[in-house]
Amino acid sequence: MQMDNQVPPKKVPTFCSLRYGLSFLLHFCNTIIMSQMICLNLTIVAMVNRTNPHGLPNTSTKELLDNIKNPVYNWSPEIQGVIFSSIFYGVLFTQVPVGYLSRIYSIKKMVGSALFLSSLLCLFIPLAAEIGVTFVITCRVVQGAAQGTVSAAQHAIWIKWSPPLERGRLTSVSLSGFLLGSFTALLATGFICQSLGWPMVFYIFGACGCALSLLWFVLFYDDPKDHPCMNISEKEYIATSLTQQVGSSRQSLPIKAMLKSLPLWAISFGTFAFQWTNNIMILFTPVFLDSKLHVSIKQNGLLSALPYLFAWMIGIIAGETADFLLSRNILSIVIIRKLFTTLGLLLPAFFYMCLCYLDSSFYGSIIFLVLANATGSFCLSGIIINVLDIAPRYYGFLKGVTNLIGMLGAVISSTLIGVILGQDPESSLFKTFYLIVAVNVISLIFCLVFIKAEIEDWAKEGQHTRL
Structure with a gap:
């Protein structure tokens, strides 16, 4: 029997549905991921000392206190370029393996764990910068792999959660989080650096990501039929819509x-x-x-x-x-x-x-x-x-x-x-x-x-x- 001849249960209102709530949850996960990815592009202006060596003895007391709050490093433009690109190598090499593994393993664990790891590494970047540039690059590569896992694995969610007539709405809401993350990072990073110091950029975005990963583990389930908070009519609507596709x-x-x-x-x-x-x-x-x-x-x-x-x-x-x-x-x-x-x-x-x-x-x-x-x-x-x-x-x-x-x-x-x-x-x-x-x-x-x-x-x- 063709799908067109089937009569699905009454459609659950979109804005009151759990699947739409899931789309917004993914939206904010993507916002945090993108903010963590590109915030370094602006903070590095404050992190790098382009004039004097770090910690010169003739620095004034005020400048010395500022440097304790906002330490600066002698990273050459070449080193900065490596730091910028390092995160993309992690993202690049995770796309296909994670896409394949998402067919087999729990999306809940993959996305939640990767988001938590990325956020933890974001918190660690100020300390890594103090230890040495090698640690910063390593941290960014691993962080890129974690962020690549989130971006690649989340697509498999909609195989079981997205009715065909709502795919554009649900995926556009979730994926647009990457765009909002870029806007948020570019807009907020400069103000945070100026008022609180550049390390707070990583602490704020990292802490938000850790909190969001915990929320993810509580609210998300791999299969709609297993979700304890979803009503029966919505479960039936999703299951009937996807009868021929899962x-x-x-x-x-x-x-x-x-x-x-x-x-x-x-x-x-x-x-x-x-x-x-x-x-x-x-x-x-x-x-x-x-x-x-x-x-x-x-x-x-x-x-x-x-x-x-x-x-x-x-x-x-x-x-x-x-x-x-x-x-x-x-x-x-x-x-x-x-x-x-x-x-x-x-x-x-x-x-x-x-x-x-x-x-x-x-x-x-x-x-x-x-x-x-x-x-x-x-x-x-x-x-x-x-x-x-x-x-x-x-x-x-x-x-x-x-x-x-x-x-x-x-x-x-x-x-x-x-x-x-x-x-x-x-x-x-x-x-x-x-x-x-x-x-x-x-x-x-x-x-x-x-x-x-x-x-x-x-x-x-x-x-x-x-x-």
Whole structure:
């Protein structure tokens, strides 16, 4: 019998449901994870002594007391670069293994333990800095592995918790926490450093993460049917919605079929373009604000954080809109995925080109910059969630694979932008924007041709394709 002919129990109101509460819990977990990841990017300005050696005897009493509260270190720009990149190595190498293990082991234990470990290491960073730079780098690599575990393992949650008609809403709310975390870290870190000292940045974000991990262990259950606080109607609604999609997690992976799947390659290329653009946003926005708009450092920090706030709002609105269009049968699911992927890849390219060619005022430039950086969040309801449509039973593993490909886009764009920014400032602006347009448009064409939204044959319950 087809799912369309089944009559599920009465739908539980979304905002009063436990599954929506779970989405918000994940939202705040992701907010903390991202805050812990990027807060060092700003605190290192206060941690590094760029003028005098640490602890000179002719330092005034006030400066000496300040250094006790806010110790500074003689880290060269090369060492700082290693510290910045170290966390990404941990994240990079956990995506596929964690995606695979999420099919087998408890998501509750994996996410909760990894969040607690990341938070514990965040608390340890000021002490690690006192011991030596090697300890800081080691701490960041392990912290990256823990954060990569949280980001990769959480995708498997929606295999059992997300009804098909609510996937856009639930995943966009949870994933938008990464955007809010970026905004929070960029906005709060400077104020904390100035008023309380830079070590308090790590103590505050670390303590919040530890508290949140304990809350996670209390509130989350791997399977909705085991949750003691969920009412029967919601359990029945979720179970009936997923009748044809939740299978055995022990079945071997059909690697050969996955490699031949053009819809899966479309998701990979789309994720590559999304991460490419998003990473350039992180790297290039402060440079653009400084070189083109000539703002102060304080204004630069505030304006660099602003796009993340709008990206967070657009991500949530996109999820709500996608599910509304699907639940009202206004558009099919494949059209919705293609529509939001198009908006998420094409609009940033368009607004970046506007920055390049339109002679805008200060406020006009800020508006285009915010729109260029924020509209990429439409992808959260497009290509980013599409794996759950075509292969829900392998969602955790395949999200790890596509995330890995996306991170390769971030790594490559970082390298190219570093080279481009070392050239003439005027030409670097045009080249950076043209790269965004080229990567996004080419990836979008491939996505529009090959995106699908029905379960692939190799991902169905009756298939037993082996490695």
